[in-house]
Structure formats: C-alpha cells, structure tokens
Amino acid sequence: MVRAYIEHGLSRLGQPAKLYYVGPFFRHENPQAGRFRQFTQVGFEIIGGQNDPIYDAQVIVVFDRLLKALRILKVSLKINSIGCRVCRPFYKKQLTNYYRQHEKELCPDCARRLNTNVLRLLDCKKEQCQPLKVGAPNLLDKICTICSHHLKGVLEYLDELKIPYGLDHQLVRGLDYYSRTVFEFFVEGPGSDVGALPGGGRYDYLFESLGGRLTPAVGGAVSFERLVAVMKAQEVKLPVKNHKKVFVVYIGDLAKRKALALVESLRTGGIQAGEAFGKESLKTQLKVADKEKYPLALILGQREIYEENVILRDLRNSLQETVALDRIVEEIRKRLKEK
Structure with a gap:
C-alpha cells in the first residue's frame, strides 16, 4: 500500500x-x-x-x-x-539492561531477540518468560x-x-x-x-x-x-446491511470531536455517513459533500452542541432545518425515503 x-x-x-x-x-x-x-x-x-x-x-x-x-x-x-x-531508544536501552540481568532465564527465542529486537521480548508467550515481563520497565513511563x-x-x-x-x-x-x-x-x-x-x-x-x-x-x-x-x-448469524447516505460537517474544534461521535452514531443506526475531518472550512466540507453527491448534510457547530441539535440540510434543494440530535436518525431515514 x-x-x-x-x-x-x-x-x-x-x-x-x-x-x-x-x-x-x-x-x-x-x-x-x-x-x-x-x-x-x-x-x-x-x-x-x-x-x-x-x-x-x-x-x-x-x-x-x-x-x-x-x-x-x-x-x-x-x-x-x-x-x-526521540524517546524509544532510551527505553530500549533500559529494557536491554533489564533483560541482560536475566539472560539465563530467557527462552531460546527471547535470548536471540535480546540482541536483535529487544521489544519483541514483551510479546513472548512462553511460560518461562512471563515472570520477567512483570518486572520489565513500563514503556508508558518513558x-x-x-x-x-x-x-x-x-x-x-x-x-x-x-x-x-x-x-x-x-x-x-x-x-x-x-x-x-x-x-x-x-x-x-x-x-x-x-x-x-x-x-x-x-x-x-x-x-x-x-x-x-x-x-x-x-x-x-x-x-x-x-x-x-x-x-x-460464537455461532454468529449475520445481519442485513442497509445503505443510506448523509454527510457530517463540523465548525470548530469542539464540534469536530462531537462530529466523530455523530458519524458513528449514524453508522450504528444503519445510515452510511461521510465526513472530511481534514478540512476545517465549512464551504470546503460542503463542496466535498456535493462532489460526492450526498443527498443530505448535517452541520454541527458550537451553538448546536449547546442546544443539543443539528442543522439538517437537503443538498438536493438547499432547504434546511434544525433537528434534535436524539431524533436525527429517524428524520434522516424519513428524508431519504422521500427521495
């Protein structure tokens, strides 16, 4: 890739x-x-x-x-x-020093990796190496x-x-x-x-x-x-897929975080949702939605977050209205059905 x-x-x-x-x-x-x-x-x-x-x-x-x-x-x-x-080499050095003190207790694979790829010792599944892993330096601290x-x-x-x-x-x-x-x-x-x-x-x-x-x-x-x-x-039985389309637009950093949750909420509800999180401009995000031919867009800004609603814009006729977040999935299904 x-x-x-x-x-x-x-x-x-x-x-x-x-x-x-x-x-x-x-x-x-x-x-x-x-x-x-x-x-x-x-x-x-x-x-x-x-x-x-x-x-x-x-x-x-x-x-x-x-x-x-x-x-x-x-x-x-x-x-x-x-x-x-910057920080990983310092940790690898500490980890190597730790395992050098216990080299004779290592399994054959870990003894070899100690000289070639010390991080892999933390991934060892052999029983004899498990007690050593407990005492190893914590990477998150380094x-x-x-x-x-x-x-x-x-x-x-x-x-x-x-x-x-x-x-x-x-x-x-x-x-x-x-x-x-x-x-x-x-x-x-x-x-x-x-x-x-x-x-x-x-x-x-x-x-x-x-x-x-x-x-x-x-x-x-x-x-x-x-x-x-x-x-x-687990004897799983697969669900039936349902394709619906809506594009989520955000304005500002706070809305960006909430927009991610909104996208996943829509997808969980069986609605195919798109986004352009790499674009900060409202105009640019709407251009992406139009180019990819999304019929509907949801616009989420700071005001909408505080009022717990979202702007629903029909990109087919440019009409829009404000809808409560807790009923947005139902409203989108209704609009897409009317298409």
Missing part, C-alpha cells in the same frame, strides 16, 4: 488518503493456530495529511464497527504507545511529552465514542518504522484461541525506508480466516 502511494503519486491527491485493500497474503514461517501459510486479509489505512490523533481513533473505530457488524461478542481493545525516534499528548488525544476520542479500552504497556511492534499508537482487538471465551483479531498502529517512518519522505500514516488489518473462526465458535 505504501509503495503504491509513493510510486503513483497519491500524495498529490486530497489528503489524507483513506484507502483499503482485500486480498491473499502469504507467510514464510510455519503455520500455527490462526496463522495459516496463505490467508485473506482486509486492511484500512489513513495516509498523509496531519499527524492528528483523530485518524488513529478513526482506524480503531473502523475495526470496532466491523466486529460489531459481524456480531462478534466479548471483544476487548488493548492500546499502547511505543513512542518515537515516552516523551509529544507522544504522551498524542496518546491522550487518541484516548479522548475513544472516550467520546464510548469505546472501552485497556492500556497495555507490553503491547508492542517489533519493526522500527512503527511509532506511537499500537492496538489489538481480542475476544474472551469462545474463539479466544485464535489470538488477536484486528490489529495495527501508526507507521510514520515506513515511507523513508521505501524512498519517500516522512509521512504520517496509521492503519490496521485483520484476516478473514480469524474472523470466520471466531464467528463459528
């Missing part, structure tokens, strides 16, 4: 680019439970634009919505920050102020969306191009043996290694096989 973004000049298009892919993937290592030699993966990426925590939250929301749409139950979200080029502020922003957006999560300071990525946010979804009970479901994180440094320039990017992925395995274990 990143190579295609660089080679085909996608940076010249509107930013950030929101991209997805679906296709076959192959693993070199030996197959394990939930880890097949060949599998089908779906991924969602937000590339370019600003290094804004709202994009990390949006990626997480996509997979949270996917699991809910598939009616997968007892889901838990784990999230962490692995820092950046990240810099900028990374800490970024993580705080992501968590605030998740709180706004009422998505439960747990901070896991041992959740890591072994590759150096990852930075800041990392996350994984798990299930408890039936299906838990497949391991992590959707997972991902921020990978701002990957572009440089492929000949591009430093580019903000965050994404995630999940294999169909793991989803199917969990759904079979």
Whole structure:
C-alpha cells in the first residue's frame, strides 16, 4: 500500500488518503493456530495529511464497527504507545539492561531477540518468560511529552465514542518504522484461541525506508480466516446491511470531536455517513459533500452542541432545518425515503 502511494503519486491527491485493500497474503514461517501459510486479509489505512490523533481513533473505530457488524461478542481493545525516534531508544536501552540481568532465564527465542529486537521480548508467550515481563520497565513511563499528548488525544476520542479500552504497556511492534499508537482487538471465551483479531498502529517512518519522505500514516488489518473462526465458535448469524447516505460537517474544534461521535452514531443506526475531518472550512466540507453527491448534510457547530441539535440540510434543494440530535436518525431515514 505504501509503495503504491509513493510510486503513483497519491500524495498529490486530497489528503489524507483513506484507502483499503482485500486480498491473499502469504507467510514464510510455519503455520500455527490462526496463522495459516496463505490467508485473506482486509486492511484500512489513513495516509498523509496531519499527524492528528483523530485518524488513529478513526482506524480503531473502523475495526470496532466491523466486529460489531459481524456480531462478534466479548471483544476487548488493548492500546499502547511505543513512542518515537526521540524517546524509544532510551527505553530500549533500559529494557536491554533489564533483560541482560536475566539472560539465563530467557527462552531460546527471547535470548536471540535480546540482541536483535529487544521489544519483541514483551510479546513472548512462553511460560518461562512471563515472570520477567512483570518486572520489565513500563514503556508508558518513558515516552516523551509529544507522544504522551498524542496518546491522550487518541484516548479522548475513544472516550467520546464510548469505546472501552485497556492500556497495555507490553503491547508492542517489533519493526522500527512503527511509532506511537499500537492496538489489538481480542475476544474472551469462545474463539479466544485464535489470538488477536484486528490489529495495527501508526507507521510514520515506513515511507523513508521505501524512498519517500516522512509521512504520517496509521492503519490496521485483520484476516478473514480469524474472523470466520471466531464467528463459528460464537455461532454468529449475520445481519442485513442497509445503505443510506448523509454527510457530517463540523465548525470548530469542539464540534469536530462531537462530529466523530455523530458519524458513528449514524453508522450504528444503519445510515452510511461521510465526513472530511481534514478540512476545517465549512464551504470546503460542503463542496466535498456535493462532489460526492450526498443527498443530505448535517452541520454541527458550537451553538448546536449547546442546544443539543443539528442543522439538517437537503443538498438536493438547499432547504434546511434544525433537528434534535436524539431524533436525527429517524428524520434522516424519513428524508431519504422521500427521495
């Protein structure tokens, strides 16, 4: 995905680019439970634009919505920050010093990784390494102020969306191009043996290694096989999809936060909702809605937030009215039915 973004000049298009892919993937290592030699993966990426925590939250929301749409139950979200080029080297040094003191107690894989990729020791599942992980330095205590502020922003957006999560300071990525946010979804009970479901994180440094320039990017992925395995274990029956269209417009920072929650509320109600969170101008956002031929737009500003309502504009005839937020889903369904 990143190579295609660089080679085909996608940076010249509107930013950030929101991209997805679906296709076959192959693993070199030996197959394990939930880890097949060949599998089908779906991924969602937000590339370019600003290094804004709202994009990390949006990626997480996509997979949270996917699991809910598939009616997968007892889901838990784990999230962490692995820092950046400034703060992570200091932590890796402390972690290496800690494990050097216990080198003889490590499993063979961890003994090898201690010299090649020390962060992966926190990801070890071997029983003999678990007591050592408990005493390892806490990564969240070592990240810099900028990374800490970024993580705080992501968590605030998740709180706004009422998505439960747990901070896991041992959740890591072994590759150096990852930075800041990392996350994984798990299930408890039936299906838990497949391991992590959707997972991902921020990978701002990957572009440089492929000949591009430093580019903000965050994404995630999940294999169909793991989803199917969990759904079979939980005996899931799929719902019927319903496509409706409305575009959410915000005015100001406070409205931006509330707009994210509104978008997810609409999608939960079976209404396909669009947005342009990278655009600050009201005029520009409405142009995007018009260009993509959305029939309706919801406009949310500071006044609407305090009055707990939203402006509903019919983009087909430019008529608009104010509607209470608690009945907006019903009103939109009515308007789209009249089309």
